[in-house]
Amino acid sequence: MKKLWLFLPIFLFGSEDFITDLEYGQMLYKNPRGISCASCHGLKGEGKVIVSYLKKNKERVTIYGSDIRQISLSKLKATVARNHPIMPKYYLTTEEVTAIYYYIQMINQKDKGDIE
Numbered sequence: 241m242k243k244l245w246l247f248l249p250i251f252l253f254g255s256e257d258f259i260t261d262l263e264y265g266q267m268l269y270k271n272p273r274g275i276s277c278a279s280c281h282g283l284k285g286e287g288k289v290i291v292s293y294l295k296k297n298k299e300r301v302t303i304y305g306s307d308i309r310q311i312s313l314s315k316l317k318a319t320v321a322r323n324h325p326i327m328p329k330y331y332l333t334t335e336e337v338t339a340i341y342y343y344i345q346m347i348n349q350k351d352k353g354d355i356e
């Protein structure tokens with residue numbers, strides 16, 4: 241039993257990446273600061289209808305979360321850090337935005353809906 245402790249450092253430090261970059265990006269995309277990008281931009285960044293309602297019972301108003309699959313990394317960085325009428329402003333590090341960017345690129349490239 242005591243010998244188990246000898247192996248503990250291997251479990252803790254043996255493998256550098258507990259989660260892959262893809263998983264890290266997915267985690268961020270789905271829950272950055274508690275508000276998921278997916279809830280407004282779809283699971284793969286393909287965009288979706290956020291809300292659609294009748295204004296004064298006449299005119300239909302539809303609000304879309306845009307398709308962000310083709311967005312460049314620099315545009316993504318600039319967008320998340322800005323104020324918007326609907327989209328929240330996120331205080332994400334460069335590393336976090338980059339992970340989100342690669343996540344969107346990877347899932348669309350492989351055309352995998354999800355990793356799970």
Ligand code: HEC
Nearest residue numbers: 272275276277280304305306308311316319324325326327
């Ligand atoms: C509450 C809904 C909502 C959430 C959550 C949200 N967005 Fe958005 N986003 C929008 C809407 C609506 C627009 C388009 C209009 C605007 O700029 O406000 C937009 C625009 C964008 C654009 C610019 C698209 C273009 O073509 O110019 C990018 C990039 C983007 N969002 C990325 C993200 C990322 C990444 C996240 C998560 C960190 C996120 N959004 C979370 C609603 C949302």
